[in-house]
Amino acid sequence: MSFSVEVEQKQNILCVRLHGELDHHSASELRAIVDRHLEEHNTKHIVLNAEGLTFMDSSGIGVILGRYKKLQPRGGRLIVCGVSAPVYRLFEMAGLFKVLSLEEQESHALQALGEAV
Amino acid sequence: MKNEMEIQFSALSQNESFARVSVAAFIAQLDPTMDELTEIKTVVSEAVTNAIIHGYEENPAGTVTITVHLDDDVVGISVRDEGGGIDDVDQAKEPLYTSKPDLERSGMGFTIMENFMDEMSVTSVAGRGTTVYVKKQLSKNKVVNH
Numbered sequence: 001m002s003f004s005v006e007v008e009q010k011q012n013i014l015c016v017r018l019h020g021e022l023d024h025h026s027a028s029e030l031r032a033i034v035d036r037h038l039e040e041h042n043t044k045h046i047v048l049n050a051e052g053l054t055f056m057d058s059s060g061i062g063v064i065l066g067r068y069k070k071l072q073p074r075g076g077r078l079i080v081c082g083v084s085a086p087v088y089r090l091f092e093m094a095g096l097f098k099v100l101s102l103e104e105q106e107s108h109a110l111q112a113l114g115e116a117v
Numbered sequence: 118m119k120n121e122m123e124i125q126f127s128a129l130s131q132n133e134s135f136a137r138v139s140v141a142a143f144i145a146q147l148d149p150t151m152d153e154l155t156e157i158k159t160v161v162s163e164a165v166t167n168a169i170i171h172g173y174e175e176n177p178a179g180t181v182t183i184t185v186h187l188d189d190d191v192v193g194i195s196v197r198d199e200g201g202g203i204d205d206v207d208q209a210k211e212p213l214y215t216s217k218p219d220l221e222r223s224g225m226g227f228t229i230m231e232n233f234m235d236e237m238s239v240t241s242v243a244g245r246g247t248t249v250y251v252k253k254q255l256s257k258n259k260v261v262n263h
Contacts, residue, residue, distance in 0.1 A: 009193040011167035024166040054125070055137075055155075056164040066221040086155045093232060094213075094225050 005033050011095070012044040012076075012115055019052035024059040031063050044076040047109040051082030060087075061094045068099055077101065079109040111115065120146070120187040128169045128179035128198070136183060143185050144192055149255050152231040156233035157253065159194065163226040164196035164249045170217065172200025172247055190255045199246040206239050 003026035003039045006017040013035050019062040022030065028066060050056075053091060065073060068078045083091065122143050126132045137158040144157060151180035165181055173179030179200055188194040203209050210214070210231075231237050236253040241247040 010158045021134060023130075023133050023162055024170065025133050027221075028130075055158065055162075057159050057166065058229055059166060061223040061225055062221040065223060086152075086159070090159075090225075090229065093228065094223055 005030055006035060007037055007056040009037070009041050009043070010110065012042055013047055013110065014024065014038070014041065014043045014045070015047045015049065015108075015110075017049040017052060021055035022053055022063075023055070023057050027059040028062040031066065033046075033069050038070055044074050044111050046070070046071060046076070046078045047106060047113070048080045048088055048108075049077065049082050049106045050080060050084070051106075053082075053087060056087050056090060058090065058094070061090060063095065064096070064100070065094075068080065077113065079103055079112060081109045083107050118189065120188070121185065123182065123184045125180055125182045128173040128175070128200075129164075129177045130169060130175070133162055133165050133169070134180070135166045136181070138237070140183060140185055140194065142185065144187070144253050147187060147190060147192070147255055152232055157194070160230045160233050160251055161194065161196065163230055164194075164251070167226055167249070168196060168198035168200065170220065170222070174197035174201065192255060192258055193250065193252045193254065195248055195250045197246065197248040202243040202245055202247055203239070203241040206241055206244060210239070224253055234255070 008015045016034060018022035071078055082099045103112055124139055133232060140159050141154055141163045158193040168181045182197045184195045208214055210227040212228040215222040230251055234253045236252040238250045
């Protein structure tokens with residue numbers, strides 16, 4: 001039922017792997033961790049791996065959109081991968097795919113950003 | 118068969134998970150599909166989050182009450198707070214509208230509730246609180262595993 005985040009910096013790409021349930025409560029934890037990394041590292045792009053996510057509500061949409069906005073001044077992209085059917089449905093409802101790209105796996109997302117895998 | 122349950126808890130974000138899991142556990146007796154269960158958990162999470170953030174402005178002294186009625190295959194859920202109320206319910210229901218953009222709220226809560234359920238109604242009185250009622254008929258044709 002809990003939530004955890006794993007982050008890994010790969011050159012100028014921040015890989016964020018989500019595990020558990022992303023709601024209003026856990027969204028603040030995700031926001032703090034990602035924003036701290038954005039400040040401390042030379043990050044241009046974010047790859048958000050949702051493979052381990054077992055639940056997400058609209059608070060997840062808010063926090064993801066917020067991180068996308070933070071990347072805009074850096075000219076970066078946000079790619080999501082490993083998205084389950086229920087999470088995909090929420091993304092679609094919120095029109096998130098107008099601004100975010102979707103890849104099946106993290107390796108594909110890194111390839112799309114030009115990172116040698 | 119009719120069945121009913123009610124839970125009350127403090128307006129703490131830690132309880133959002135408790136709320137959706139409790140409602141899902143109660144509804145499990147109707148043998149819902151995984152999709153139905155996910156939809157109901159998401160809707161409960163949205164309504165409870167609204168009560169905590171908007172109703173009570175995250176003041177944990179507030180109490181959120183959830184009542185679930187089962188009537189054969191129909192699930193009715195009401196989520197009630199005695200918080201600040203919503204000034205303009207129609208505006209609040211608009212997709213992407215949020216009164217708290219600074220908190221990175223997506224403004225999708227009511228849109229999701231309307232989409233995932235068959236019916237939704239919002240009753241709100243300024244200074245008195247808000248009740249969100251949602252209803253869903255669960256599918257009757259399920260695969261039976263022998």
